[in-house]
Amino acid sequence: MIKPRIVLLIFVSGKVVLTGAKVRAEIYEAFENIYPILKGFRKTT
Template structure:
């Protein structure tokens, strides 16, 4: 399954990559989004500066909900960093 949404705030992709290098891939010259790979549930996020989020690899809607609920606080933390910069 695939899910998508907007968190309705800008996301600092550089900050997310620096603070979570073991689960993220970010090469802005190749792709404008950051890939965030989650182990449980096994899903991958494509996260964009605009706040758009795409979730792939989920087995069911519950995986999408659980994954998003885990990553949302991490995305939210990038707001504070963006405001400081």
């Protein structure tokens, strides 16, 4: 991501790892930004 500068590792299993944050608030902000995008790619059974 550009702002905040966070690296996301997204696995096929569905797990997401966010790394590179200086403070916890950056992680929450990054997750709020990426969640709607990830939700659009969710597998349906």
